[in-house]
Amino acid sequence: MAATVITITSGKGGVGKTTTTANVGVALARIGKRVVVIDADIGLRNLDVVMGLENRIVYDLVDVIEGRCKLRQAMIKHKQFPNLFLIPAAQTRDKNAVSPEDMVRVCNELRPNSDYIIIDSPAGIERGYRNAVAPANEILIVTNPEVSAVRDADRIIGLLEAEGKPAGRLIINRIRSDMVRKGEMLSPTDITDILAIKIIGIVPEDQYVVTASNSGIPVTLNENSRAGVAFRNIARRLNGEDVPFMNIDEPGGFFRRLSRLFGG
Amino acid sequence: MARLFERLFGRSNPETKSGKLAKDRLQMVLVQDRIDMSSDKMKMMQEEIIEVMSKYVTVDMDNVDFALRNRERDGLFVAEIPFHPPADETKDSDNTGVTNENESAVKISVEEPQTDTEGTPQPTSDSDTDSKAPQAEPRAKNDQPTIETEPDTSTEEPSDADDDD
Numbered sequence: 001m002a003a004t005v006i007t008i009t010s011g012k013g014g015v016g017k018t019t020t021t022a023n024v025g026v027a028l029a030r031i032g033k034r035v036v037v038i039d040a041d042i043g044l045r046n047l048d049v050v051m052g053l054e055n056r057i058v059y060d061l062v063d064v065i066e067g068r069c070k071l072r073q074a075m076i077k078h079k080q081f082p083n084l085f086l087i088p089a090a091q092t093r094d095k096n097a098v099s100p101e102d103m104v105r106v107c108n109e110l111r112p113n114s115d116y117i118i119i120d121s122p123a124g125i126e127r128g129y130r131n132a133v134a135p136a137n138e139i140l141i142v143t144n145p146e147v148s149a150v151r152d153a154d155r156i157i158g159l160l161e162a163e164g165k166p167a168g169r170l171i172i173n174r175i176r177s178d179m180v181r182k183g184e185m186l187s188p189t190d191i192t193d194i195l196a197i198k199i200i201g202i203v204p205e206d207q208y209v210v211t212a213s214n215s216g217i218p219v220t221l222n223e224n225s226r227a228g229v230a231f232r233n234i235a236r237r238l239n240g241e242d243v244p245f246m247n248i249d250e251p252g253g254f255f256r257r258l259s260r261l262f263g264g
Numbered sequence: 265m266a267r268l269f270e271r272l273f274g275r276s277n278p279e280t281k282s283g284k285l286a287k288d289r290l291q292m293v294l295v296q297d298r299i300d301m302s303s304d305k306m307k308m309m310q311e312e313i314i315e316v317m318s319k320y321v322t323v324d325m326d327n328v329d330f331a332l333r334n335r336e337r338d339g340l341f342v343a344e345i346p347f348h349p350p351a352d353e354t355k356d357s358d359n360t361g362v363t364n365e366n367e368s369a370v371k372i373s374v375e376e377p378q379t380d381t382e383g384t385p386q387p388t389s390d391s392d393t394d395s396k397a398p399q400a401e402p403r404a405k406n407d408q409p410t411i412e413t414e415p416d417t418s419t420e421e422p423s424d425a426d427d428d429d
Contacts, residue, residue, distance in 0.1 A: 147286050147293075154294050157337070183281030190287045194294065196336040 003111040006118045006238070007136035009168075011152030013123030015144045016173035019209060020231070021120035022050045023220040027235030029084035030220070033115040036075065038087045038106070040132040041122035042097055045089035051078070052216025053086050062090035065102045071109050080221075095127040100134035107135035116238075125159060133160070138238075139168040140200060145175055145186040154195055169200040171234065176205045177247075188245075201234035202245055203227050268331040268344050295332045299339055313343065321347040 008017045008024075018041075025037040038061065039047035048054045059074035064087070071087075078084040087106075090097065103119070110117050121132030133139060139160060143153040153170070160168055172188055179185035188202055206227035212219035219228045226246070233243045299306075310330055317323050324346040331342045 147290055150290055151293060151297065154297065158298060161337070180283070183283045185283050186286050186290075187283065190283065194287065194290055194334075196334075 003107075003114040004116055004137050004238075005107050005111075005135045006116060006138045006140060007121055007133045008118065008140045008142060009121035009129060009132060009156060010123065010142040010149070011125065011156040012143070012149045015142050015149050016171075016203070017123075017142050018046045018050050018120050019213070019219075020140070020142050020171060020173065020203075020234075021047060021118050023218045023228070023231035024235050024238070025084060025116075025118050026051075026078075026081065026218045026220045027232045028116050028118075028238070029078065029081040030232075031235065031239070032083070033239075034083045034113065035081075035116045035118065036085045036087065036110050036114050037118045037120065039089035039120050040098070040103070040128060041120060042089045042128065043091065043094040044122065045091050047086060047120050048076075048088045049216065050213050051086055051218060053078070053088075054216070057088050060088045060090045061106070062093050062097045064106060065098055071106065095122070095131065098131050100131050103131050104135045125155065129156075133163075133165055137166060139166055140171055141168040141197070142171045142173050143191065143195075144173055145180070145188075145191060147186075150186065150191055150194060157195060157197060167197065169198045170195060171201040171203065172199065173201075173203045174205045175202055199245075200237050201230055203230040203234075204246070268329040268342060291334060295334055295339065298334065298337075299332065310343075314345065317345055317347065320350075322350055323347045 006024075008021050010017050018039075021037055021039075025035050029035045037047060037051075039045050040061070041047075042062065045060075048057060053076050056076045059069040061074065063069045064071050064074045074087050075085040076088065078086070107117055107119075117135075119132045119136070122128035141153050141156055143149045157168055160166075170192065172191055175188065176185055180187045188199065192199055204226045206219070206225055208222050208225035209219050209227050212222060212225075219225045220231045222228045230246065233246075236243045301309075314323055314325070314328065327344075327346045329344040333340045333342065
């Protein structure tokens with residue numbers, strides 16, 4: 001099976017791209033896929049720390065692109081899953097050190113031996129974002145149920161359409177069903193009405209995400225975490241499985257069937 | 265612009281939950297974000313639309329209203345442009361000219377009360393003495409008069425037309 005390059009982007013910062021990249025990567029590795037995750041946030045690297053691999057960095061993405069090392073040397077193997085690798089970002093450079101063509105080349109070199117290559121995009125709509133989406137076969141857009149995040153997601157969707165990129169699918173992160181039920185938070189239906197794209201995941205707000213990042217153990221591996229379940233479901237949907245969404249109550253207290261489910 | 269938009273989207277009130285407020289505000293903001301047209305250009309577009317319509321009908325400029333909304337990822341431009349047909353006999357400009365058209369289209373002979381509601385013979389509208397209208401029997405007070413034959417009069421002198429009480 002040919003490798004799928006998935007870019008995770010958002011526009012807005014802080015909505016959960018890195019957390020999503022780490023957890024979807026781990027979830028896919030957990031079901032036996034060969035996964036490489038790439039941190040494209042040059043200068044502000046974080047994927048390493050969220051995955052607990054920050055002490056294992058020897059070479060990074062810019063070293064590879066500038067020819068100081070072979071690709072394999074920059075790939076850090078995960079402690080628990082030998083089929084999961086991280087290519088960290090450089091911390092002392094910036095987005096201009098990498099070009100969209102560089103990213104395409106790196107991914108092409110990874111494709112023969114991978115099932116999924118997941119790229120953690122930086123926030124914004126400039127060079128870093130363009131680098132990250134250049135090699136993408138699929139694009140996941142992460143947003144929060146909050147006005148600024150949805151507005152920025154809309155911008156990204158528009159940019160992707162204008163650039164002829166593959167249609168993005170939406171992950172709504174940090175939903176609080178108690179607030180949605182009371183009508184005090186945008187609901188998944190509200191957000192998909194507004195953005196008019198398909199949903200691939202709804203991740204509830206979950207304190208375990210904080211403790212997970214504190215300890216460097218992705219929350220996917222925590223059986224008690226609802227966010228963990230959500231990330232594992234996203235991985236299953238990416239893999240073609242039709243997984244129903246967890247019950248997120250719409251305002252009024254009854255579950256309304258989402259109109260834009262993952263369609264495969 | 266606000267009036268039509270409110271009618272399309274509903275008006276927020278003090279009890280509106282913040283989730284709904286967020287959705288309404290986002291819909292408004294995104295219409296502008298997506299459109300990529302300066303407000304000058306938008307204004308010019310609206311003016312040109314009115315110009316084109318004015319070639320065919322008389323636009324009621326004071327009551328023109330526009331709204332923008334989104335449909336899926338596309339924009340939708342909604343315009344409410346009241347007009348009346350050119351060279352219309354009616355003097356007053358009600359909203360869409362439809363009422364007038366209905367009335368001017370209705371030409372039936374009716375029975376007219378000879379007296380008005382007070383029972384006092386008064387010079388009323390032209391239709392009472394119009395040669396087209398047959399002389400009617402005096403009606404009981406409770407009878408409702410029916411449709412006037414002259415379209416002008418029923419709008420201009422409502423007290424003569426339909427009140428029977």
